[in-house]
Structures are given as C-alpha cells and as structure tokens.
Amino acid sequence: MSRVLVIDDDRLQFRILQAHFKNFKGDLHDLDWAQTYEDGLSKLMSGAYAVCLLDYRLGDRDGLQLLREATQGGCRTPIVFLTAESSDNVDIQAMEAGALDYLVKGEISPASLERSLRYARNLADTLEALRRLATRDELTGLLNRREYDRILSEEEDRARRFGHSLSLVVIDLDHFKKINDAHGHASGDAVLREAARRIASSIRTVDRAARIGGEEFALILVQTGRDGAQDVARRAIAAVGSTPIDVGGGVSLKVTASAGFAEFPSDGRSITELFAAADGALYAAKSAGRNRAVAAWEARKGS
DSSP, X not given: OEEEEEEOSOHHHHHHHHHHHHTOSSOOEEEEEEOSHHHHXXXXXXXXXXXXXXXXXXXXXXHHHHHHHHHHTTOOSXXXXXXXXOOHHHHHHHHHXXXXXXXXXXXOOHHHHHHHHHHHHHHHHHHHHHHHHHHBOTTTOSXXXXXXXXXXXXXXXXXXXXXXXXXXXXXXXXXXXXXXXXHOHHHHHHHHHHHHHHHHTTSOTTSEEEEOSSSEEEEEEETOOHHHHHHHHHHHHHHHTSSOEXXXXXXXXXXXXXXXXXXXXXXXXXXXXXXXXXXXXXXXXXXXXXXXXXXHHHHHHHO
C-alpha cells in the first residue's frame, strides 16, 4: 500500500478526495493530510510518500510557492497540482515549478484521479532513471566525473560563503592493471564494483563518493577538516583491503588502495588546487609503498 500526501487547507476537499480513493479500481493507498503550508512542506520533504496532491490555495500562501521551495530543496516526490481554477496560466506555472500533472477540482473523478496518480508515479520513475544515467557511473553506481565536478564546485562556494571546512580524498587501487592483465576485464570490473561499495561505505550520508577515472575515486567531505579527512581516508583504505574480493569462478583477489587527502583552503584555494594537492599526496602514498593514506601537508614536507 503506497502512501499519498494531501496538502489542502480545506477539510471538505480532503473528505472528497478520500471518497474518490475508496472508489479506485487498482492499488490501495494510505492517505495522510497536511492542512498548513508549514506542515505540508515538512511532510513532503520527509520523502515518505509515493505521491503528493497539492492544493493551489493554502490560506494566505499558495501551493506554487510550496512547490518551488520543495523542488529547490531536492524533493523527488511526484506532485499532482490541484486547483479550483482552469486557467492555462496556472497549469503552465505549476508544471514549470515542478508538478508532474494538473487537475481541476470540479472535474476530478475517481478514474481521472487514479489515472493522474499512476501517470505521475510512472513519469517520476522515468525522470529518476534519466537523472541517474546523467549523474552516476554505470559500473559502480557512484557519482560520475561530471557530477563530481558540479558538486565539488558547489561545496567550494558553500565553504567560502559560510567559512566551513571542506576536504577531498583521492583514492587509487594499487596495481589494478595487473588484475586486468592476469584475470581479464570482467574480473577487473568485479573488483571496481566491490571496491566502490567498500569506499562508499566509509563516508557519511552528507558526503559524496565518485568514480573520477578508471580505478580512481574521490570523496567529497563536507564540513570536515584535516583530522576528519585522515580518519575517512584511512577507513576507506582499510575497507578496500579488509577481505579478498570475489571475482567469480572461485577466484578471490587481495586488493589494496592508496589515498591522498587535502583540506580547503589550507592546501588549495580553489578546487583545482585542492585536487592537485590531494593528487600529489596520492602520488606520495604510492611512492611510499602503497596501501596507505598520505596528507597533502605531509607530502609537501617530504618533497
């Protein structure tokens, strides 16, 4: 049973929608009601609902404003906009703000409402799949290089604006070419997938993991200074080498990784400089024998 959120300040309208839901011919739905702008936005941003039905008028505020705020906040819940008006202008504004469908209250029937909910969910699934293709690495599921560049740039701006710390960890699998040469690319792909999973498990949900090259990964650590970056880098390296990786055919391979990490702005006053510092530290880790994490400031001392 899927959960549907209704945001409408009119109790009678909510009762009418409840009656329509009882006459659906397909799936059952559990309805939740929010009567105010603030409560509606809070529930919508929780991500707990399959679909949201959002009214145009919410007291002295309007649903368009709520819709825009939710969309800007990263809301992925499909929204069907409800209004008593049949104005094309409202229709266009709702779609531009992020609604996936639009219904005029006086024209709603159980069949049209059920069809709209199904359409919004299917369209949301399609858009999410397209979004994932555009932002995720196909093999590992981590962020791709383009999305990594975008997020790192955003986090740099945020760190500058609020004075927050920001760190970057660059990780490279050791002797990966030998794995491909000795066991084939299918085994190499299996190693990359599992190593990526282990690396991603070493960070918080607010941080980001990306595959930025063949066997190279990056971790964007928000509000994290040198000590925190060192802990994450060491944890990621330990995770990669914790147990042999099963590549199929009864073969398991011992894999290690090296890492370099740097802090903004101490080690670089731009994301280009930050990456260069972390990458230089990675090179130092490789030179020192691999399977270790080296800080940018330590690499500078040793150069």
